[in-house]
Amino acid sequence: MLQVRNLSKDYDALSALDNLSFQVDDGQFLCILGPTGCGKTTLLRMIAGLITPSAGEIILDGQKVRSPGPDRGFVFQEYALFPWRTVQQNVEFGLEVRGLAPAERQRTARAYIALVGLTGFEHYLPKQLSGGMKQRIAVARVLANDPRIVLMDEPFAALDCQTRNVMQEELLKVWDAQQRKTILFVTHNVEEAVFLADSILVLSHRPGRLVESIPVDLPRPRDRLSPELHRLRGRILDLLAGQVSKTELLGETCTTI
Ligand SMILES: Nc1ncnc2c1ncn2[C@@H]1O[C@H](COP(=O)(O)OP(=O)(O)OP(=O)(O)O)[C@@H](O)[C@H]1O
């Protein structure tokens, strides 16, 4: 469904991403894991069509990506809600842009607000919500547009580890309820990647290059404490040994909810 071919990006003299190739199947949950500054956000922004590659190409459903489009939804690293709009108005935003009638917009937005568990908060402003609630609304806003692919850039990085664990589980529930949309989820947390992904692309230190593509054939729902997840985490950390400090990639360990 999505093919990334020999993709590179230079910012003047700085090489951010170097000759990256991979593909994503329809309905796959792909995690992209790599140290800070290795070009993960740059990669997502190129797939979103927000910036142009220096070399290589991105093909989505057989078409070369040249500009942004409603087929790609983006959940940003920082919360990107409109502060002056209520929860309901934030989720309706893309539907308004697409010209849906008000009644249809309201119905759709309410359904997605319910999907992320925030019924009752429709009239709140973002400043009245917690970090986790804001990120849920950001997810609802993207899903309400029914994109072909959801690009998520460390959406839970700003959350404390317990909220992060809850959000990971809720995202998987929403993903199931949504007939498993294709997701590209960027993180620099190994635990998050092994818990969420069907497949993990491990990137090197800057400039980001593919270290290895690792399929995660573990049944869902996954147990964070299982020996299989633990082994996989160890294998990925070994792969990255020498690239970055283990502390950065492990983040906070949080096993209770
Ligand atoms: N607009 C820009 N102009 C110049 N350099 C940039 C620009 N955007 C990113 N860079 C540089 O490119 C490199 C990759 O940045 P990018 O934001 O893609 O990394 P990242 O993997 O998302 O990091 P993090 O995990 O910290 O979010 C960094 O060295 C950064 O300084």
Ligand SMILES: [Mg+2]
């Ligand atoms: Mg980033």
